[in-house]
Every structure is written in structure tokens, then in C-alpha cells.
Amino acid sequence: MILLEWILFLFLFLGLVFLMGKYMSSVYLGEDTFFTVIGKPLENLIYKTSGINPAEEMNWKQYGLNLVIFNLLGCLVVFLLQVIQGYLPLNPIHAANVHWDLALNTAISFMTNTNWQSYSGESTLTWLVQMLGLTVQNFLSAATGMAAMVAMLRGFTRKETDKIGNFWVDLTRGTVYILIPLSILFSVFLISQGVLQTFHPYQHFYTMENQSQVLPTGPVASQVAIKQLGSNGGGFFGVNSAHPFENPNGLTNIFEMAAILFLPLALVLSFGYMVGNIKQGLAFLISMLVILLLGTGIVWWAEMLGNPLLIKYGIAHGVSMEGVESRFGVLISSFWGLLTTATSNGSVNSMHDSLMPITTLVYMFNMGVGEVVFGGVGVGIIGMLYYALLVMFLAGLMIGRTPEFLGKKLGPREMYLSVIALLVPPILMLIFAAIALMIPSTVGCMNNSSAHGLSELLYAFLSGAGNNGSAFAGLNTNTLYYNFSLGITMFISRFVTILPALAIGGSLAEKKSIPESSATFPTTGILFIAMLIAVVIIMGSLTFFPVFTMGPLLDHLFMIHGKVY
Amino acid sequence: MTTITRSLRMLIVMTIMTGVIYPLVITGIAMICFPVKSTGSLVYSQGRVIGSELIGQKFTFPGHFHGRPSFCDYSTLPSQGSNWGPGNSVYLSTLKQRAVNYREENNLSSVQVLPPDAITFSASGLDPHISLENALLQVSRVATARRIPENKVKQILFVEAARDKAIFQKPVVNVMKLNVALDSVGGIY
Numbered sequence: 043m044i045l046l047e048w049i050l051f052l053f054l055f056l057g058l059v060f061l062m063g064k065y066m067s068s069v070y071l072g073e074d075t076f077f078t079v080i081g082k083p084l085e086n087l088i089y090k091t092s093g094i095n096p097a098e099e100m101n102w103k104q105y106g107l108n109l110v111i112f113n114l115l116g117c118l119v120v121f122l123l124q125v126i127q128g129y130l131p132l133n134p135i136h137a138a139n140v141h142w143d144l145a146l147n148t149a150i151s152f153m154t155n156t157n158w159q160s161y162s163g164e165s166t167l168t169w170l171v172q173m174l175g176l177t178v179q180n181f182l183s184a185a186t187g188m189a190a191m192v193a194m195l196r197g198f199t200r201k202e203t204d205k206i207g208n209f210w211v212d213l214t215r216g217t218v219y220i221l222i223p224l225s226i227l228f229s230v231f232l233i234s235q236g237v238l239q240t241f242h243p244y245q246h247f248y249t250m251e252n253q254s255q256v257l258p259t260g261p262v263a264s265q266v267a268i269k270q271l272g273s274n275g276g277g278f279f280g281v282n283s284a285h286p287f288e289n290p291n292g293l294t295n296i297f298e299m300a301a302i303l304f305l306p307l308a309l310v311l312s313f314g315y316m317v318g319n320i321k322q323g324l325a326f327l328i329s330m331l332v333i334l335l336l337g338t339g340i341v342w343w344a345e346m347l348g349n350p351l352l353i354k355y356g357i358a359h360g361v362s363m364e365g366v367e368s369r370f371g372v373l374i375s376s377f378w379g380l381l382t383t384a385t386s387n388g389s390v391n392s393m394h395d396s397l398m399p400i401t402t403l404v405y406m407f408n409m410g411v412g413e414v415v416f417g418g419v420g421v422g423i424i425g426m427l428y429y430a431l432l433v434m435f436l437a438g439l440m441i442g443r444t445p446e447f448l449g450k451k452l453g454p455r456e457m458y459l460s461v462i463a464l465l466v467p468p469i470l471m472l473i474f475a476a477i478a479l480m481i482p483s484t485v486g487c488m489n490n491s492s493a494h495g496l497s498e499l500l501y502a503f504l505s506g507a508g509n510n511g512s513a514f515a516g517l518n519t520n521t522l523y524y525n526f527s528l529g530i531t532m533f534i535s536r537f538v539t540i541l542p543a544l545a546i547g548g549s550l551a552e553k554k555s556i557p558e559s560s561a562t563f564p565t566t567g568i569l570f571i572a573m574l575i576a577v578v579i580i581m582g583s584l585t586f587f588p589v590f591t592m593g594p595l596l597d598h599l600f601m602i603h604g605k606v607y
Numbered sequence: 608m609t610t611i612t613r614s615l616r617m618l619i620v621m622t623i624m625t626g627v628i629y630p631l632v633i634t635g636i637a638m639i640c641f642p643v644k645s646t647g648s649l650v651y652s653q654g655r656v657i658g659s660e661l662i663g664q665k666f667t668f669p670g671h672f673h674g675r676p677s678f679c680d681y682s683t684l685p686s687q688g689s690n691w692g693p694g695n696s697v698y699l700s701t702l703k704q705r706a707v708n709y710r711e712e713n714n715l716s717s718v719q720v721l722p723p724d725a726i727t728f729s730a731s732g733l734d735p736h737i738s739l740e741n742a743l744l745q746v747s748r749v750a751t752a753r754r755i756p757e758n759k760v761k762q763i764l765f766v767e768a769a770r771d772k773a774i775f776q777k778p779v780v781n782v783m784k785l786n787v788a789l790d791s792v793g794g795i796y
Contacts, residue, residue: 162685292776516690
């Protein structure tokens, strides 16, 4: 009976994903959809008020410049709002101005779609900052990611031109036709289940046993909706989606999981539709699903094995509910963690710090390979395309032929750019993590020692480099070094993912399209899928195996052998 | 220069749309359609607020069912979990103590197997629920303290648990609602 509910939900969900995939491709191709009646006037109004000519076409440098400047301005606004929030209205808790290093970290974090949080929203930020700063960037960073993907895809579909579209048009369409309508629907659903959406002041009262307690309030649902849909993940509250006011019951939980997956999954299909090769989209989808299922198997095995140390205290089967909410349980919570690290979402409904070490190893792996199992909205496909180009290069070496992908010959330039995009974030995070280990005060920020402490630190930098935002929340990262180094990591990783994508799009667009021949390596078959999965797993393992051995793997061995720290 | 002015104008337009109009429209819908749910699902007793049915609160009286241990002791600003790793010695020693306390409080034998939620900290520190197994182990204590028959307490427990049964959710019972129901029946505690 319970299984039936899940299967039914899964089928409904997949059906919607296919529809959404088609719809989004229509939106970005500028075709009419059922929403055009409302969307078109709004879209034109935005162009008019912002002084934009939607017919203008940009080459990749212009596209990239507009994208970067727009993002930097957004970042600046979030920063400024925070450092003067004490003087501004909508401040029910009389929060003080945020210190500059935390404000900078948070501004970069939300601009880059990471949503790393070194603070707890309910006790640090004003409603004004949450709305005008964070909610806005939740929309814009998601729309930016999707725009970058669409621009890259134009490289495959266009020929002998250097133009890859108009950033402002792609940004506006993503926001108006996709993110806003979905967020409105989702917010209303969340509110119907008990998620807060109010401007009443914090409620002080005495409990049934006469203890004083305060209920935090605020415009929560409107932010939670976009945080899940846009791969953002930054919670209104510090404990994120474990907070009953963000995620009150089983139904909101499964819908939030679906929302985490919805656009990343649908965009894989949109990619297929947009390049006119839905089979390619499906090949990517299958590769991603296989990696996800592998991860699910490992994670569930680890959680069912539980923590043997707990058995001697009389806990049934050593099931570890530490840091897990009772309404969700360990299996659903650990699956959520998998989804949130596979996509670049980063919201949590359990405390990852307290989950089983092998579970967190899988999470770290997901983030380490650059979140290509669905990935963040837009950037997930970009990441997978980098791997696909790498696969084609390898295949080309094996059969002694110039690699091609989707009818375009791949040259050294595309390879350089892909490799830069794939390697810079891991290198950067490993260096910053290594430096952190050499600073005693930074090591002192750990909540746990031994191998688990290393996991905490690694997780933080992996999360920053993957623009994920989930955390081992025990690590206190509100220090100058962490705020700064994580800020830089998030910033560079974001743009080193997006800008090479635009450059590849630009350089592919200039090339001629070559027809498929019998010697073309098929990129939709089992061979390609197997190679793609292998390359992702091998790349991730080669980069991180040594440090994962010292962190989560050792942590696991300690645990099963009863060694405590 | 045009890039900067265009970016700025776009940012202002988008901020008004997604940062002002969007949350306000949603709040408007919330006020009209879900006035109770959107403001925290508050529970009243004799005209004053005694809590939210979604947020756990601290229960220590023997005549009340007790919620899960909370790392932040059910304080909400901010609330948090312990973030202790599985082999953390502080975690394990406090866990041991909580297991002893739980058994003592509920008059259980030292070999009684405990449901995991009974002695572990929740993620939010505000978990409003406990598992049914956990609640059943507390029935005898509650009944004794209130001087009412165990069957009566069990009956209330099952009624409340049935009410909290929900799709895609573990079988749990809301501690506060359970205690409100108990209090309405009476008994000394």
C-alpha cells in the first residue's frame, strides 16, 4: 500500500517532468505556450523599463560580460543591505548590522546559487534582507544558470555565426515563464500545509508547562518555494528544511524533494529538445539516474547498518536517529541528502554531521564531481556536457578520429576549456582545505575531532566549490578565514563553470555543422552511457580518493571497530 | 557603461517583481485562504496562546508525554541539532546518560530495547513528534502520575496517533496535541 503511493507519485512526477522539459525548451526557443498570454506583456514590460532591445544578439564575450556585471551588482546589493540592515525597516528582532566578512560571504553565496549559510536566518537577518536580498538572488542566480546553459546549447544548434543569444532575454524568460509561476503554485501549497507566510511579529508565549518560548515568524513559504525549485537551498531558518515551519509533514517533505529534482531533471530533457536530439537528453538522463541509484544503494545500506556503538545503549538495531526528524526517519532523510547533493540544491532535512560516515562519503562524492547528477538548474547540464566532451575526446583517441559531438567537431580549444572548468574547483577547494588544516584557530572551529573533523572541513569546501551550500553544520564557519576562503571558492567555481560554457558555445557556433556518417561515434547508445558514467566516477575517485580515505572512510572504520574520539 | 546601467535597471525591476510583489502577493493569498496555517498553526487554551502544533515544546511533568531530547532545549532563536558525529565521545556518554534516565523515568528494565528517537537529539531541536513505540513506553508513567487507568491513556494515544497519520510520513504522534487531549480528560499530575 505504502509502496503503491510512492510508485504512483513517481509516475506522476516523471510525467510532469517530461511536460516541463518540453515547455522550457519552447520558452527558450521563443515559441508560444499556454502561458504566453500572461508572460508576453510582462516580458515586454521588463524589457521596456530596463531599456533592453530583445532583438539584439550577443557574442559570447558580450553575453558573459553582461552576465558577470549583472551578477556582481546583485552581489553588491545583498552585501550593502546586510551591512546596514539595522537602520532599515522590517526588522522585528532588532538584528544588528551584519559584520562585513559574513555579509560578503552571504552575498557571494546567494549570488552564485550556492546558498552556503554561516548564520541562522531567524536570529541574524531582517525580513527586508531575506526578501529584497536573498529571495531575489534565489530567482536571479537560478535564471542565470539556465541562461548560461541555453547560450551554450546555441553553440550546437547554430552554425557559422558568433552570436549565442541575448542574456537579458534568457534571464527574463527563465524568471517570468518558469520560476515565478512555479514558485507561486508551490508557495501556496506549502502554506496550505503549515509553512509560515506572515508579517506578524515573533510570538512570545508560555508553554503548557509554563516555560517561555518564542515562535519566529516571517515570509517563509515564498522563500522556501524558490529555494527548492531554483537549486538554491538557503533556508529561512538555520536548520533549513528540518525546521517544522519550513517542512512540517511527510507531504511537504516529498513535494520539496520533488521540487529539488524537478527543474534539474526537466532541463536534461529540455536540452534534448533544444538540440533537436531527445535521445541525447535521454542518454544523459539515464547516465545520471544510474549514478543516483548506485548512490542510493550505498547510502541506504550504510543507514540500515546503523551505528553499532548505539546497540550497547539499548537502541534498537543501532538505528541512528541523531540529527534526524522523527516524521521523516533515516531512509527518507538520507535520500533527501542524496538529492540535495546530486543537484546543487544544498537544503537539508537532517543534520548531515550526524549521519553515517559512508552516507556522507557519497554526498561528498556527488559534490566533488561537480554535481552532474542532474546538477543545479542549468549548470548541471553544463557540467555533464564538459564530461561528455571529455568522453568524446577519449573515444576519439581510441578510434583515431577527430572527436565530434552533436554535429560539431571538437578542437583543442573546447578541450582546454572543459578541462579548466572540471579541474579548477577541486584544485581550489583542496588547497583552501589544506591551508585551513594548517591554521590552529581554524581547526578549533570543528565540532568533532579525528577523521570526522576532517570530514566537516572537507564537506564545507566541497560544498563551496560545488556551489551546493549544504553543510556539516557543526563546523563553525563564521570566522574571517572561512568566510573569506569559502567566499573565494564559491565565486571562482561559479564563474569558472559558466564562462567556459559560454566560450565553448561561442566557438562551436562559429563552426560548420557536419552530417552524421557511419564512422560517427554514437552518443546515445549504451557504450556512450557506460563511458560517461565511468569517466565521472574515475575523475571523482582520482581527485578525491586520498582525502576521502582519511575522512569519511576512516571515520566509518573507526565506528565499526568501536573507536571513539 | 550601458552594460552597467542596463544591469542596474534590470536588477531594480527584478527586485521589485521577485522581492516585493511576489512575497506580498503570496502573503495576501495566505491571509485570505489560510489565516491559521500561515501564521504558525497556533494552539490556544483559555484565550491565550500555548504553542504551535508544529513546534515541539519542553515537557517534563510525569503526567505529560515527553518529546524527544533537544540539543537547544526547545529554544527557537536559533534552534539546532547537536551535529555530533557517530563516534563522538561526548555524544556517546550523554546518550548513555539519557538512556539511563529514560529507563528510570519510565520504570523500564535495563535490558529494555529503546526506540531510537527516545534518546537522540532531533535535527531541528524542535521535533514536535515522537514515534508510537516511544509513546507506548511512556504510557504506564503517565497513567500512574494522573491516577487514571492505562487503558484510558492508551485509548487517547491511539486516537491522536490515528489523527496524525499522514501520507509519506512515519507513524508518529504529536506530543503537544496528545498532552492537550490528555489534559482535557483530566486526572491529577
